[in-house]
Each structure stands twice: as C-alpha cells, then as structure tokens.
Amino acid sequence: MRSRGFGELESVVMDRVWSRDEDTSMTVREVFDELATERDIAYTTVMSTMDNLHTKGWLAREREGKAYRYWATLTREQHSARLMREALHGGGSPDLVLTHFLEQIGPEESARLAAVLRRPVKRARAK
Amino acid sequence: MSIAVCLLLYSAAVLVFGPPVLTRLTRSAHAPHLAIAAWLAAIASVLSTWLVAAVLIVIDVARHWDSPAAVLAACITRLHAVAAGDVGIAPQSGLLALAAAASAATATLGVRLARAVVRLRDTAHEHARAVRIVGRRTADEHVMVLEAHEPAAYCVAGRPPAIVLTTAALAALDDEQIAAVLAHECAHLAGHHPQLVSALRAVSTVLPRVRLMTVGAAEVSRLLEMCADDAAVRLHGRSALLSGLMGLAGAASAPAAALGAANVAVLSRAERLVASPPALAVRARAWTALAISLTVIAAGPIITAVLAASGALLCSP
Numbered sequence: 001m002r003s004r005g006f007g008e009l010e011s012v013v014m015d016r017v018w019s020r021d022e023d024t025s026m027t028v029r030e031v032f033d034e035l036a037t038e039r040d041i042a043y044t045t046v047m048s049t050m051d052n053l054h055t056k057g058w059l060a061r062e063r064e065g066k067a068y069r070y071w072a073t074l075t076r077e078q079h080s081a082r083l084m085r086e087a088l089h090g091g092g093s094p095d096l097v098l099t100h101f102l103e104q105i106g107p108e109e110s111a112r113l114a115a116v117l118r119r120p121v122k123r124a125r126a127k
Numbered sequence: 128m129s130i131a132v133c134l135l136l137y138s139a140a141v142l143v144f145g146p147p148v149l150t151r152l153t154r155s156a157h158a159p160h161l162a163i164a165a166w167l168a169a170i171a172s173v174l175s176t177w178l179v180a181a182v183l184i185v186i187d188v189a190r191h192w193d194s195p196a197a198v199l200a201a202c203i204t205r206l207h208a209v210a211a212g213d214v215g216i217a218p219q220s221g222l223l224a225l226a227a228a229a230s231a232a233t234a235t236l237g238v239r240l241a242r243a244v245v246r247l248r249d250t251a252h253e254h255a256r257a258v259r260i261v262g263r264r265t266a267d268e269h270v271m272v273l274e275a276h277e278p279a280a281y282c283v284a285g286r287p288p289a290i291v292l293t294t295a296a297l298a299a300l301d302d303e304q305i306a307a308v309l310a311h312e313c314a315h316l317a318g319h320h321p322q323l324v325s326a327l328r329a330v331s332t333v334l335p336r337v338r339l340m341t342v343g344a345a346e347v348s349r350l351l352e353m354c355a356d357d358a359a360v361r362l363h364g365r366s367a368l369l370s371g372l373m374g375l376a377g378a379a380s381a382p383a384a385a386l387g388a389a390n391v392a393v394l395s396r397a398e399r400l401v402a403s404p405p406a407l408a409v410r411a412r413a414w415t416a417l418a419i420s421l422t423v424i425a426a427g428p429i430i431t432a433v434l435a436a437s438g439a440l441l442c443s444p
Contacts, residue, residue, distance in 0.1 A: 010259075011259050076274070077274065080274045083273060087281060095247055095250040097247055097283075098321070099281060099320055101308050102372060113373075114373065114376060116394060
C-alpha cells in the first residue's frame with residue numbers, strides 16, 4: 001500500500017530531523033544523502049515527504065537559495081506529550097475514539113478496583 | 128402507508144423497551160458476544176426501520192399522487208379528523224408535506240451520521256499516524272512505544288492501526304503482564320472493535336437524546352472490553368491479565384487523581400474476571416434470554432411488515 005510506505009517514510013524522515021541538534025536545519029539533499037546510504041530511495045520521494053510533513057505542520061522551513069531548509073516545529077517529547085493529552089484527556093474534544101486497556105479512573109474507583117483485584121491475587125499466592 | 132406506520136410503531140417500541148431490557152440482560156455479561164449482537168440488532172433495526180419507513184412514505188405518495196384520497200382514505204383521514212379537523216386542507220398538500228418531512232429528516236440524519244463517521248475516522252487515523260511518527264517501533268509492526276510519564280495502553284484505528292504502550296506502562300508491568308495487555312489490544316484490532324465503537328459513537332453523537340443509542344454505545348464498549356479480556360485470558364491466563372490491570376491501575380492512580388471521571392466499566396470487568404466462571408445453568412439462562420431478545424428484535428420488522436401487509440389490505444386501496 002502506498003499510504004503505508006509513505007507513513008513509514010514520514011517517520012524515518014522525522015527520525016533524521018530529530019536526531020540533529022535542536023537548532024540545526026536540514027535540506028532535502030542532506031536527508032536524502034543520509035537515507036540513500038541505507039535504502040533505495042528517490043530524491044523526489046524524500047522531497048515530497050518533507051513537503052507533506054511541512055503541510056501537516058511537523059516541519060517548518062525557510063528558503064535558502066534554490067532549496068528549503070527544514071526543521072522540526074516540536075521536539076519528539078513535545079509530540080509525545082501532545083499525544084498523551086489527546087489520548088488520556090480527550091485533548092479537549094470527544095472525537096478521538098480509543099479503546100483503552102484501563103480507562104482513566106478517579107481515586108475512588110482506583111481504590112475500589114484495587115479492592116476487587118486484591119482478592120484473586122492473594123488466593124493465587126496462597127496456593 | 129400503514130406498513131410505514133407499523134414500522135415506526137415498532138421502532139418506538141424498541142426505543143422505549145430496548146434500553147432497560149437489554150441493560151438488564153447484558154449486565155452480567157456471561158455471553159458478551161451475544162449481548163453485543165443484541166444491542167447492535169436493536170440499534171440497526173431502529174435506524175433501518177426509519178429509513179425504510181421514510182422510503183415507503185415517499186413511494187406511497189408518489190404512486191398514489193393522482194388519487195391522494197385513496198392513500199389517506201381509511202388510515203390518515205381518520206387521524207386528520209381526530210387530530211385537527213381541518214378538512215379544508217387539500218389532501219395533496221398534506222401528503223406532500225408528509226413525504227417532504229420524511230425525506231428531509233432521513234437525509235439530514237444520513238448526512239450528519241456520515242459527517243460524524245468521517246470526523247471520528249479522520250481524528251483516529253491522524254492520531255495513529257502521529258503515533259507512528261513519534262513512537263518507537265517494536266518487533267510487532269502494530270505496537271508502538273511512546274515516551275511518557277503516564278502509564279497507558281490503548282489501540283486506535285488507522286491505516287495501519289496502532290497499539291500504543293507508554294514507557295511508564297512498560298515500566299509498571301512484567302513481561303507476562305505486557306503480553307496479556309497486548310493480547311487484549313490485539314483482540315480489539317482483530318475484531319475491528321475501534322471501528323465499531325466509532326460507528327456507535329457517531330450514532331450517539333448525532334442522536335444524543337435517544338437513550339437506545341447513547342446507552343447502547345456505552346454498553347457495547349464495555350462488552351467489547353470483556354470480549355478482549357476473554358481473548359487475553361485464553362492466551363495468557365486470568366492471573367496475568369488481572370495483575371496487568373492492577374499494575375496499570377496502581378501506576379495510574381497518582382496522575383489520575385486529578386481527573387475524578389467516574390468509570391464503572393473497569394470495575395465490572397475486574398469483578399467479572401475475579402469471579403469464578405458462572406455455572407453452566409446460569410450461562411445457559413443468560414444465553415437463552417439474549418437469544419430470544421435478539422430473535423424478537425431481528426424478527427420485529429419482518430413480522431411487523433407481514434402483519435401490516437395483511438392489515439394494509441383492509442385500509443389501503
């Protein structure tokens with residue numbers, strides 16, 4: 001599937017950009033040169049992937065001569081924190097449907113859950 | 128026309144009696160798959176009944192356009208006389224209004240539903256995509272690990288879908304517990320549970336005041352968790368899943384303290400897992416009750432239509 005390959009490439013490109021220092025930017029050529037050592041890939045593919053990431057807000061860019069210099073708008077950690085906010089607190093919108101293994105529960109439910117769960121484990125240990 | 132009226136009466140009956148009866152029958156969750164089937168049948172039959180009724184009304188009006196009196200004759204004019212008594216209104220304009228209202232309501236509902244489905248799907252896919260960019264890949268292509276202080280394990284629909292484990296969750300669990308948690312989430316993905324939950328969420332957001340839809344969405348989510356629990360238990364045993372639940376709950380209690388959101392679903396899951404499996408007789412009784420209600424719900428529209436068709440001979444030309 002094209003979309004799957006494309007998504008995978010987006011994460012590979014972001015890996016490269018994040019692996020640099022925070023203040024350094026990369027051109028498509030630099031990313032391509034790094035990727036080309038490991039995989040068979042076309043320059044234009046890297047270019048359109050980075051353009052795509054720019055459109056979606058993952059990368060910012062600035063023209064330098066004929067090419068753009070790209071850098072990450074947020075660090076990986078900031079994205080992780082954003083995703084966790086979305087996942088755990090709905091991110092302010094109820095539109096994200098997730099099936100949590102354990103829903104977020106309040107202290108009262110947590111205590112009741114612990115009380116329920118303590119039963120079989122004790123029994124199992126006693127065996 | 129009378130078929131449409133009968134179908135609407137049937138759907139009203141399901142709307143009124145469905146939620147309390149099904150909630151009672153599915154509370155114990157001895158047969159979660161069957162319970163889910165019963166809820167889905169009720170929701171789907173109401174929605175499809177509405178659609179069919181609207182189509183029938185429009186067809187009826189179009190077919191008897193030249194002789195509107197015939198359509199109205201026995202059934203509707205009687206209602207007219209009783210309700211308003213405005214005999215002055217031309218039957219045609221009344222029919223037209225009825226057909227227009229039916230099709231407008233159906234179209235509005237359909238468009239809103241489609242929009243809600245697309246919105247939920249896009250949000251989930253966007254989240255899954257972001258997770259794939261930000262998270263660390265693992266040996267399993269679906270499982271991504273996110274660096275986070277909050278212990279969490281969830282799955283999200285996408286192309287491809289993703290199972291997300293946070294580093295805090297990994298730290299809180301041992302290998303056996305992780306395997307049980309992953310088996311639970313894999314069961315969700317394999318059963319297309321996120322898509323099902325999304326569809327029901329869409330219906331319940333479009334029809335927020337219809338209890339069958341809102342209660343149904345919540346109940347089916349709860350039952351799907353139990354199905355996934357059963358799958359995980361089959362693979363890794365009860366104690367691994369229970370201690371995984373406890374491990375995550377213990378690790379989660381501190382940050383969750385600020386939330387205070389009431390969630391009884393996890394308690395009923397835990398109680399169900401802790402309790403020894405119910406006796407065969409109990410399960411058979413639950414199974415029978417659900418099978419009967421499922422049959423009634425599914426057969427409802429058919430019987431209604433058949434009865435109406437024979438009754439229709441009496442009241443339509």
